[in-house]
């Protein structure tokens with residue numbers, strides 16, 4: 001992988017996140033977990049390049065994000081879409097997702113986990129996190145549409161600084 005300056009990033013991140021999807025990974029080389037995510041974004045906040053992701057507390061990955069300062073967002077390209085069938089539908093609590101998907105994890109120089117299959121990795125540091133508060137919805141129809149029985153709990157939003165962008169050489 002080679003490191004890109006954030007200004008060199010030419011991806012349409014709307015499509016990358018919502019259509020290609022990403023793997024959110026947190027933990028240590030000894031113990032980590034990953035899950036598919038298709039909600040989030042990138043931008044600028046506090047004069048830093050940031051990403052923001054939304055994770056339901058019931059996810060096993062949530063525990064790893066909570067315990068660790070850093071996480072990675074890995075974009076695998078359309079050719080590895082099958083990985084998301086496992087990582088987006090099964091939990092690391094009862095599935096060895098690396099074994100089941102054939103993902104090949106590696107440790108970045110900063111000690112975070114990414115995958116040989118990834119075409120792009122955003123290596124990130126947590127800056128801010130808060131639970132989405134049902135009281136704060138201005139469009140109240142969203143709470144009925146996305147939360148509740150059979151849909152899932154309110155997300156926690158994490159704003160993370162993008163410290164490194166890696167792309168395949």
Ligand SMILES: Cc1cc2nc3c(=O)[nH]c(=O)nc-3n(C[C@H](O)[C@H](O)[C@H](O)COP(=O)(O)O)c2cc1C
Pocket residue numbers: 021033034035036037038039040054055056058059060061062084086087088089090091092093
């Ligand atoms: C396409 C797709 C997108 C998803 N996006 C999110 C997301 O943005 N946030 C979230 O909390 N869960 C999302 N999920 C659900 C998690 O990936 C799923 O619950 C996963 O099995 C959690 O694994 P874990 O328990 O090992 O963390 C998504 C699932 C799919 C299939």
